[in-house]
Amino acid sequence: xAGRLEGKVCVITGAGGGMGADAAIRFTEEGAKIVxxxxxxxxxxxxxxxxxxxxxxxxxxxxxxxxAMYAAAAEHFGGIDVLYNNAGISPADDDSxxxxxxxxxxxxxxxxxxxVYLCCKHGIPHLLERGGGSVINVASFVALVGAATSQxxxxxxxxxxxxxxxxxxxxxxxxxxxxxxxxPGPVETPLLLRIWSETPGAAxxxxxxxxxxxxxxxxxxxxxxxxxxxxxxxxVNAATFVVDGGLTAAYVTPE
Numbered sequence: 686x687a688g689r690l691e692g693k694v695c696v697i698t699g700a701g702g703g704m705g706a707d708a709a710i711r712f713t714e715e716g717a718k719i720v721x722x723x724x725x726x727x728x729x730x731x732x733x734x735x736x737x738x739x740x741x742x743x744x745x746x747x748x749x750x751x752x753a754m755y756a757a758a759a760e761h762f763g764g765i766d767v768l769y770n771n772a773g774i775s776p777a778d779d780d781s782x783x784x785x786x787x788x789x790x791x792x793x794x795x796x797x798x799x800x801v802y803l804c805c806k807h808g809i810p811h812l813l814e815r816g817g818g819s820v821i822n823v824a825s826f827v828a829l830v831g832a833a834t835s836q837x838x839x840x841x842x843x844x845x846x847x848x849x850x851x852x853x854x855x856x857x858x859x860x861x862x863x864x865x866x867x868x869p870g871p872v873e874t875p876l877l878l879r880i881w882s883e884t885p886g887a888a889x890x891x892x893x894x895x896x897x898x899x900x901x902x903x904x905x906x907x908x909x910x911x912x913x914x915x916x917x918x919x920x921v922n923a924a925t926f927v928v929d930g931g932l933t934a935a936y937v938t939p940e
Contacts, residue, residue: 688716699772701728745800797842817861854923870929
């Protein structure tokens with residue numbers, strides 16, 4: 686039986702680790718051909734070896750680097766069907782607006798906002814050449830709610846990704862290109878687990894707001910991305926695709 690992504694060429698940024706690597710593996714299981722793009726070339730090589738994909742070193746904040754990534758993908762596989770714009774950063778010095786300096790703000794915006802802009806700007810033309818395709822831009826639940834434990838630049842960047850995705854989804858809908866914003870809730874990644882473990886009570890303070898009472902497993906987010914990448918989501922466009930265990934719907938959660 687053919688996989689849900691059989692024959693589709695998917696370019697995944699930030700695929701050298703974390704959910705990007707999980708996505709590369711999961712998409713391959715469903716028949717996709719994967720471009721494993723990451724700022725760390727060794728990490729890209731490692732994951733590409735596991736999925737028989739094409740490793741590409743890319744700095745998503747650099748326009749020429751992004752253009753070269755898509756050119757390599759199209760040359761190697763003959764075209765591109767799915768853009769999974771997953772790369773993003775959340776550094777420790779992105780904090781309250783009172784404490785976050787301009788350099789820290791700009792560094793996050795360069796990767797999280799400019800990166801998605803560049804990947805869409807230079808990736809969507811490749812989808813149009815195929816007569817359509819799917820763009821998955823990774824936003825976040827923080828694009829929809831505010832937090833007193835602020836990461837001001839990260840939050841602002843994800844709001845920008847959400848709005849950009851809606852506009853592009855509307856603009857290109859009749860040309861066969863769907864653009865959706867994937868908005869995960871807190872995900873059980875090594876980075877987040879480490880950050881929360883360093884501050885006593887950090888996990889409890891946050892998880893009380895999640896009706897399901899736990900973080901997402903990475904595969905739960907990747908499976909949502911798989912749906913958006915596949916033809917099963919053919920009428921899902923310009924959507925705020927929230928996968929957050931009910932967090933953004935909650936006022937009072939179960940005890």
